[in-house]
Amino acid sequence: MTTKLDRHAGELAALGHPARLAILRFVVQAGADGAAAGDIQAHIDIPASTLSHHLKRLVDAGMLTSRSEGTFQFYAAQYDALRTLTSYLWEDCCKRGKGSCC
Amino acid sequence: MTTKLDRHAGELAALGHPARLAILRFVVQAGADGAAAGDIQAHIDIPASTLSHHLKRLVDAGMLTSRSEGTFQFYAAQYDALRTLTSYLWEDCCKRGKGSCC
């Protein structure tokens, strides 16, 4: 069994790489339809095989979904997963201590 | 020079480990005063040396600060850094596409 903690740690690890973070942001900004792998490559400028590894990592972590359209491969952000992740970080903030932090 | 992208990727990588994510959450929930290393250890139950490495990683990434009080070492969350990081992920969301995601 994978705990919520492990799953979110995996998601954060997936985002914890400059290329992958750049990819996520590009795709997040692309909106619901997502962006084609080629467009992503044009934007972040890394070899195709390296990009493909990173994209797979992000999909495996559940941060992106992929859909094919002809020979194109579109990647779209999993906004819900991202939302859940960010709120997890702040969950029960200051519950046990003082301070107006959140 | 370290870009904003690299810095935030480093922060995410620091959070991208089950033990470190557990540490951050424990400390976030501890409030402004933070928590002593010993209390953290009691909560997540890993060897002291391993814990120390993880704490150092989180401090280096700027997610925690540390302060000593006698022989105790207190760690407190950098709420600002966490806030900046989470908003970075959503920056310019859907700017280039359609969709009501954020």
Next chain:
DNA sequence: GCAATCCTTCGAAAAACTTGGAAGCAACGT
């Protein structure tokens, strides 16, 4: 001073991640 407590650093081995050329596969145009 001496022991005890609290934590960090050293060191070294195993595991995971990162990188990218080459080769492969699938869809499209001609």
Next chain:
DNA sequence: ACGTTGCTTCCAAGTTTTTCGAAGGATTGC
């Protein structure tokens, strides 16, 4: 059918991370 385009998988080397026992400060209490 054949080349082209768009992307993925194979492979292999190099780097980083992760782990934790043992040894090393630093500070407090006696």
